[in-house]
Amino acid sequence: RIVVTLKARQSLDTSKRVRRKHLAMAQAGITVGGNRAFGWLADKETKDEPAAALLVAGADQILAGVGLHTICRQWNDLGIASAMGKKWQKPVLRNIYLSPRIVGYRVYGPTSVPLEKRYVVDADGQPVKGQQQPILDLDVWEAVVAKLRDPSRVSKHVHIGGRKYLLSGIICCGFRGRHLMGGYDRRWGKHHYACKAVTAGGCGKVGVTGRHVDDLVSELVLAYLAGRDVEAEVGRWPRAGELAKAEAKIAKLMGAYDRDELPGPYVFPRVREQEQSILHLRAEQAEWLRAHTGPKVTNLAEGWPSLELEQRWEIISTVIEAVVLKAADGPTNRFDPERVEVVWRP
Numbered sequence: 001r002i003v004v005t006l007k008a009r010q011s012l013d014t015s016k017r018v019r020r021k022h023l024a025m026a027q028a029g030i031t032v033g034g035n036r037a038f039g040w041l042a043d044k045e046t047k048d049e050p051a052a053a054l055l056v057a058g059a060d061q062i063l064a065g066v067g068l069h070t071i072c073r074q075w076n077d078l079g080i081a082s083a084m085g086k087k088w089q090k091p092v093l094r095n096i097y098l099s100p101r102i103v104g105y106r107v108y109g110p111t112s113v114p115l116e117k118r119y120v121v122d123a124d125g126q127p128v129k130g131q132q133q134p135i136l137d138l139d140v141w142e143a144v145v146a147k148l149r150d151p152s153r154v155s156k157h158v159h160i161g162g163r164k165y166l167l168s169g170i171i172c173c174g175f176r177g178r179h180l181m182g183g184y185d186r187r188w189g190k191h192h193y194a195c196k197a198v199t200a201g202g203c204g205k206v207g208v209t210g211r212h213v214d215d216l217v218s219e220l221v222l223a224y225l226a227g228r229d230v231e232a233e234v235g236r237w238p239r240a241g242e243l244a245k246a247e248a249k250i251a252k253l254m255g256a257y258d259r260d261e262l263p264g265p266y267v268f269p270r271v272r273e274q275e276q277s278i279l280h281l282r283a284e285q286a287e288w289l290r291a292h293t294g295p296k297v298t299n300l301a302e303g304w305p306s307l308e309l310e311q312r313w314e315i316i317s318t319v320i321e322a323v324v325l326k327a328a329d330g331p332t333n334r335f336d337p338e339r340v341e342v343v344w345r346p
Helices: 002-027 049-063 068-077 090-098 138-148 210-224 240-258 264-291 300-306 309-319
Strands: 171-173 181-185 190-194 207-209 320-325 340-344
Touching (some): 049 068, 049 090, 049 138, 090 138, 190 210, 210 340, 240 264, 309 320
Parallel strands (some): 171 320
Antiparallel strands (some): 181 190, 190 207
C-alpha cells in the first residue's frame, strides 16, 4: 500500500512538472510539438505563402457572407488538401479561423474554453505572441470570429450542407406567418417554397415555385439598391480600450496574489467583477462587429449573378425583413406577383 501511494504521488508530481513546463513554454511563446497547422511550413512558424493567401481570401469570403461549406467545396474542387492531406470539411476549416494561432497568438488553454479565447496572456493581460508568423490582422480575425459565432446563423436556417434556397428563413406564409420550407421536385427539376402540412403546424395551402419568387425579389432588391454601393468596412470597436483595461486589471490582481502581495478574499471578488464586465463587453463587441461587417459588393446589379447564394441571401436579408406569400385564389399554374408582399427594413 505504501508503494502504491508513493507511485501515485510520483505520478502526480510528474504531471504537475509537465504542466508547469508547458505553461512556462506557452508564456514564453515557444512553439511545441504536434501536427503542422495549415498555413505554415514544416517548422510551424514560417508562413506557407500560397496557403496563407488562401486563408486571407477565405476570411474575405466569410465576411462577405459566403458559408464555410461553400469555401470547402471550392477548395476541394481545386484539389487543395488540408494539412493532413485530406479533403476539407466544415469543422476543420471553422477551427482554423477560430484559433488565435492565425493572428500570431500563442495557443494554450483547456478545451472547456471557447477556441478563440484559448491563448496565453502576460502579466499585463495582453496576449502572448507565439513564434509563428501571423496570417490575419487582428481586426479581421475578430470580425470573422463574430461572424462564425453569430447565433442567428442557426435561427436563420443555415443548413449543415450549406444554404440551398435564396429565400430560406425570409419567405413566410401569409396565412400562418410561419417560414415556408424549401424543397426540390426532381421530376420537374425545380425548387419550391411551401407551408408545412396542418398536422405539422402549417396551413398546407400556401406554396410557390421557387424560381419565380426568387427572381421577383432579386429584381426588387436590385431596383431598391440601384446606384448604391453595398459595402461594410471593419473598423475599430469604440470600447476596445475598456476591454483591454478590464483584462489588465485581472492580470494585475492575479499577479499580486501570486506574489503574496494581496490576499485571496480581496483579489477574487474583484476578479469576478472584472470577468463579468469582460463578458458583457465581449458580447457587445461581437454584436458591433456583426453589425459593421457585411458583403463588400460594388456595382451590385453587374455583380449579382456572380455572387454565391449565401452572399445574395446576406444582401437581401439586410434590406428585407420578410417576404410574405399569400394563398392563391384558386388552382392555377400561373405565378401571380400580387401574391407576394415585401416587408422592407426601416
